[in-house]
Amino acid sequence: MIATKQSASAIDKFMQMVEKHNPAQPEFYQAVYEVALAVIPFIEEHPEYKKANILERMIEPERILIFRVPWMDDAGNFRVNRGYRVQMNNAIGPYKGGLRFHPDVTLSVLKFLAFEQVFKNSLTTLPIGGGKGGSDFDPKGKSDNEVMRFCQSFMIELFRHIGKDTDIPAGDIGVGSREIGYLFGQFKRLKNEFNGVLTGKGYAYGGSLIRPEATGYGLLFFVDEMLKTKGETIKGKRVVISGSGNVAQYAIEKTLAFGGIPITASDSNGFIYDHQGIDTHKLAYLLDLKNNRRGRISEYAEAFGCPYFEGQKPWKIPCDVALPCAIQNELDEEDAKKLVANGCKLVAEGANMPSTPKAIEVLQKNRLLYAPGKASNAGGVAASGLEMSQNSIRMYWTREEVEGRLRVIMEMIHEQCIRYGKNADGSVDYVKGANIAGFVRVADAMLAEGHV
Numbered sequence: 001m002i003a004t005k006q007s008a009s010a011i012d013k014f015m016q017m018v019e020k021h022n023p024a025q026p027e028f029y030q031a032v033y034e035v036a037l038a039v040i041p042f043i044e045e046h047p048e049y050k051k052a053n054i055l056e057r058m059i060e061p062e063r064i065l066i067f068r069v070p071w072m073d074d075a076g077n078f079r080v081n082r083g084y085r086v087q088m089n090n091a092i093g094p095y096k097g098g099l100r101f102h103p104d105v106t107l108s109v110l111k112f113l114a115f116e117q118v119f120k121n122s123l124t125t126l127p128i129g130g131g132k133g134g135s136d137f138d139p140k141g142k143s144d145n146e147v148m149r150f151c152q153s154f155m156i157e158l159f160r161h162i163g164k165d166t167d168i169p170a171g172d173i174g175v176g177s178r179e180i181g182y183l184f185g186q187f188k189r190l191k192n193e194f195n196g197v198l199t200g201k202g203y204a205y206g207g208s209l210i211r212p213e214a215t216g217y218g219l220l221f222f223v224d225e226m227l228k229t230k231g232e233t234i235k236g237k238r239v240v241i242s243g244s245g246n247v248a249q250y251a252i253e254k255t256l257a258f259g260g261i262p263i264t265a266s267d268s269n270g271f272i273y274d275h276q277g278i279d280t281h282k283l284a285y286l287l288d289l290k291n292n293r294r295g296r297i298s299e300y301a302e303a304f305g306c307p308y309f310e311g312q313k314p315w316k317i318p319c320d321v322a323l324p325c326a327i328q329n330e331l332d333e334e335d336a337k338k339l340v341a342n343g344c345k346l347v348a349e350g351a352n353m354p355s356t357p358k359a360i361e362v363l364q365k366n367r368l369l370y371a372p373g374k375a376s377n378a379g380g381v382a383a384s385g386l387e388m389s390q391n392s393i394r395m396y397w398t399r400e401e402v403e404g405r406l407r408v409i410m411e412m413i414h415e416q417c418i419r420y421g422k423n424a425d426g427s428v429d430y431v432k433g434a435n436i437a438g439f440v441r442v443a444d445a446m447l448a449e450g451h452v
Contacts, residue, residue, distance in 0.1 A: 117132055331354050360431065
């Protein structure tokens, strides 16, 4: 998305301020810049936001917590990691956002994720603010006991800063059902309370049906709405998907349910290309491989006799739809050019900020339908909000009820993107639409609440 000449100077000045006050935080700059491109021209036309310096206030976290996490490995060695919680904005509700355990976690990464979360949560129309947290701890290769000891130590510090009406963490990369269980158990032990302070819990102790599937399902619900604007459906379309974790797995499942043909999956070592399509039998193998055996995607290629591309990304494979579902900045300018050259018509993000700014520019210049993650992957936090509601009323909804509510939320997000992103020629700029829609709800709340 290209800024107008009128607003370019204001955007440049704003970004200079951001970089000066947040040194050496490239991921955070990228997230803020994407928002600034859409929102600053909008603010120029709405003096009430400009006068109150709403965007300047919005990029400043309300609170950042950084703490030591000591733990002991199975060999009896003392280990230490760094823990974080970024409480970004609670203008429309308590802080809400995941915990990420990954060696690449830094303050910059978590600030970008927390900032994105503010807009994403606003788009869901649920009463939840934005936050994010995690640690540079790597759960890969660790025993269950090591992960449990780390999670318990992490929660010993975090528990005093969170609560069902204050801050409700969830899972993210490296934090699945195992980690959430250990974290919740320690919170319950420390507080002597059983409440919905964490989402993504197991169904037996307060979790919601389809919460694990929600981000992938929501992504496909959003894609379906995008295609409807062109009078098309997913049926028969070849879909390239990156990742093989939670989001990718259920994006594959829902692609199949819609009649699409998922043809790739990946992990940090490479990707597989199943030209016949990943069917339900193969998906069951993939789920067991990744969720139970914690194996590598190359084992899928060996099991089903399909090509495996070590150290590569799947964007060179011809497709109709591309769904980046792995990690930030996985789709760059050259990847975007390959997608365009190979006839891709739609890109929707299942991960957080997986496309670089140059990649987005290429996709939009070539008039592909492109949806940013704050809109298209909001299904996960939407289902977390639904889990919070069920915890509050001490009741479980059926699978059909939760999925129905999730679909309605994704349709509402799409409607907001149309409202603020529709161009004069009838096309839709989903980046502009998502960012302005997310901004307006939070900004109006901040104006109403005063200078706090």
